[in-house]
Amino acid sequence: MVRTRDLDEARHITSAKLCDHKLELVGGRSDLFVRHNAVRGQSISANYLHYGADVTVNPGQLGSFYLFQVPLSGCAKIRHRGEEMTATTQMGTILNPDRGALLHWTRDCSKLLLQVDKNQLEAVARSITGAPLPGPIRFEMQVDLTNGAGRQLKRLVMACAQGIENGDLFQGQLAARDLRAEEDLAHALLTLQPSNISHIIARSxxxxxxxxxxxxxxxxxxxxxxxxxxxxxxxxxxxxxxxxxxxxxxxxxxxxxxxxxxxxxxxxxxxxxxxxxxxxxxxxxxxxxxxxxxxxxxxxxxxxxxxxxxxx
Missing domain, CATH: 1.10.10.60 (Homeodomain-like)
Structure with a gap:
């Protein structure tokens, strides 16, 4: 999508693919070199993003999508839903669409970002439970990528990225395998990551x-x-x-x-x-x-x- 050293150009192009946000450099000297790759399906998009400098990203509320962030290098400090944490290669995050977020990326931080459409995720949740939802779905922010369900989630997202790299997924016109992959990823998020409807899923x-x-x-x-x-x-x-x-x-x-x-x-x-x-x-x-x-x-x-x- 973009390779640039220009902060305004980077913000403009990444906003068009992710969401509108404020992007600011931290400190005086800057080695900014933004690299952003993106592939979009019907209800999911996969992104690679690296800034090359210490930056602050303020997207406010995401609104229409959930964002699963898997750091590939470096770290980022994140504030979301009244919590603060540091995302690393061992600890990922899920941002909910109806709560604000503030992120501080270090210069060596790069991430794989999975956007999941809010309406599609809710539709998959209703198909799992067979019942209307009591309200918005809100996930716990932290995802332990080193063991159990979090490691399984990371493995699925990385497999999706590898499928894209190999030309097997999201290559132009959507095929049945693309839609199955999207459904599988949404289903995995709902069943593997704790949320305010986990107890409903467990009883379903x-x-x-x-x-x-x-x-x-x-x-x-x-x-x-x-x-x-x-x-x-x-x-x-x-x-x-x-x-x-x-x-x-x-x-x-x-x-x-x-x-x-x-x-x-x-x-x-x-x-x-x-x-x-x-x-x-x-x-x-x-x-x-x-x-x-x-x-x-x-x-x-x-x-x-x-x-x-x-x-x-």
Whole structure:
């Protein structure tokens, strides 16, 4: 997005992609050299940002999005929701949209920033709980990136960034895998990071019965070629996402999306093993809902021990 030593240019361009904010240099001498990379999906955007100088950033209230910050180097002092903390490579932060923030970045600080649209996050929360929200979702600010849920969150965000670098995610027109990645990231934030609705999420598993699970499974097999999501499956089975996930884990030892992927792979395997007129690998992949041939081949080999092109 920008490579500049000009403070006003940096503020103008980063404001357009993130949100309007005040940006000030700290101290006299400045080695300011702003680097900002950004990729936007439908409800999520991933950003890399480095200032190269000590700066103060005052965005006020973010308004329309949550911001998950993963420091890659250096540190930043942050004030938010009446708390103060220092973000480091071991401790990330989540900023809530309806509370002000003030950030002091050190000259060696660089961050990976994940913007999550407020409306989309609330929609995912409602699909998890199967009920209206009591009010705005507010996360705890600090995210321990070194163990447990925080480490898992960081791993997912870094995997997303790597997917972007590899050209697998958010490359122009949005594909089904992009929308699934967005849903997965929003779901992970809600289930892994403590918030004021964590207790509602924890109580939302009402234990699915076998009939509901069978309906979900039938929906999966009837829509193998379609870009269906977790929310689509739960809606078809008339249960919330949390109940759906717990039910599949209890009965199959897998998540619904793992069951979907394996069903797609099994169908592709059947097609490629046909004695007469088997389809090409790409035809089999696309007809079974895979839009990325490299990923399809990798999953296929993992499941069957050989590449789809080696199928006899």
């Amino acid at each position: 598993d009402r234990r699915a019965n076998l009939r509901e699970i069978r309906i979900a499974l039938e929906y999966i097999h009837a829509n193998l070629a379609e870009p269906i999501t977790l929310a689509d499956i739960s809606k078809a089975a008339r249960m919330n996402v949390r109940t759906l996930q717990k039910g599949f884990q209890r009965i199959y030892g897998q998540s619904p999306m793992q069951v979907l992927r394996n069903a797609r792979l099994d169908t592709a395997h059947y097609l490629l093993a046909a004695r007469r007129h088997p389809p090409s690998v790409s035809e089999a992949a696309y007809s079974c809902g895979f839009s990325h041939l490299g990923r399809f081949s990798s999953f296929y080999k993992e499941r069957f021990g050989h590449l789809p092109s080696e199928q006899r």
